[in-house]
Amino acid sequence: MTLYIGLMSGTSLDGVDGALAQFDGDQITTIASAYIAFPPTLRAELMALQAAGDNEIEREALAANQLAQHYAQCVAELLRESGRAPEDIRAVAVHGQTIRHRPELGFTRQTNNPALLAELCGIDVIADFRSRDVAAGGQGAPLVPAFHAALFGKAGQPRVVANIGGIANISVLSDDGVTGFDTGPGNVLLDGWIGRHRRQEYDADGAWSASGKLIPELLLELLQEPYLALPAPKSTGRDLFHLDWLDGHLQAYSHLAPQDVQRTLVQYTAVTLADAIRQHGAGADAVYVCGGGAYNSVLMDALAAELGKQVLVASTQALGVAPNRVEALAFAWLGYRHSERLAGNLPAVTGAQGDRILGALYPR
Incomplete structure (x- = not known):
């Protein structure tokens, strides 16, 4: 039995949903769930980054740092609610915040700072799930x-x-x-x-x-x-x-x-x-x-x-x-699949050239 945390902040830009799940073969059990709302300033900046603007690279990097702080808060809340410690968790699987999705041009971008999140949480972080499918000719979505x-x-x-x-x-x-x-x-x-x-x-x-x-x-x-x-x-x-x-x-x-x-x-x-x-x-x-x-x-x-x-x-x-907990659980599952070296995409859904292991690992 292994424990994974899934974090999802979606297109609505309201905040981050988190789920702590236990995986035992084909059995998936939800242990805890949490939600951390985005402050209006972060929400406004993430909305602004959806379109081209001045000083985008620096602004995105700073927004990614703020996101990592909120993701870390959600992880801390899940640990508190479940009575678990960081060493009990195999990995945190985090989607990031989509600011561009252009698979027809060969890229999708989910803003995030997974290295900072690993530092803040003391837990392995798995991130960037969509780009591997896009690299294989897929849409990167839906996963x-x-x-x-x-x-x-x-x-x-x-x-x-x-x-x-x-x-x-x-x-x-x-x-x-x-x-x-x-x-x-x-x-x-x-x-x-x-x-x-x-x-x-x-x-x-x-x-x-x-x-x-x-x-x-x-x-x-x-x-x-x-x-x-x-x-x-x-x-x-x-x-x-x-x-x-x-x-x-x-x-x-x-x-x-x-x-x-x-x-x-x-x-x-x-x-x-x-x-x-x-x-x-x-x-x-x-x-x-x-x-x-x-x-x-x-x-x-x-x-x-x-x-x-x-x-x-x-x-x-x-x-x-x-x-409101399904997508966070989905990314916990994708993190589990990554760790087990199992494919996370479905080529029949995304159009990718084949099964691919999704995500990139940032060790604690």
Whole structure:
């Protein structure tokens, strides 16, 4: 039995989720979980680094140092909660913060300072999981479908796991294998829009969108985005879906109430997810949702309505794992795979030329 910590800070830029997990063969047991919020200044700087700007190299390095401090806080909280010591942990597996994702140009960049994190924690750190897959011709994303299969797969029961973070992706789990890809925006546009108009980081339980009404014409306009029609494997991020992209589509809709736009963005996430599930879901009659979107009841209801009564839509809590802990657990699993010299990617998902061991080791 070995213990690994997984740390994930995703496209929503809200903070870092951590999970301490025990691995015993095929058995995965969650020991503890923690969350450390980013301060507004760090969140703003990470958001600014999503686009080209002055003095980027120094600013990114300083942001990476701050990130490492927050990651170390999360590790300390997990150790405190579980009563474990640093020497009890085989490794900390950390995703880093994506600031560029351009696999079509042969790179993806997750800001991080894993050397500093190893120094702060006194634990081996495994980082930079995506670049090895990209080097092998893959998208570097999504990486979670292999973990979803390990944790949630069940023989004879085809099912879909939908992760609705900043970007949404699906994992299709069936006896024929595992497939998956990024379907489009999850919460990234929703968070950006409410941030602009109400100075809130996210739309808690979809309350603001519930006060608006769907604008069918705008929804149809957004659905013309070429990315949606691309064949898998494919992945996306803030490089495509951001407020400037949205503003370009809103030029003919300047008269709309902001809450109506928010309600339409909810439907956009639901429709793009549902379309992907219908086309690639391999006859699955259950969809389990993880990520922050699982806590938005308006979004969950919209997804359920799009898929129809014949498909169960529930959060991964129904399978025993809180929706906001799945990705951190996934990176603990990827760290375990790295240490065991086992592949962490799925070429059928990412398009890589073959199985690859993911991540780079920074010894304590």
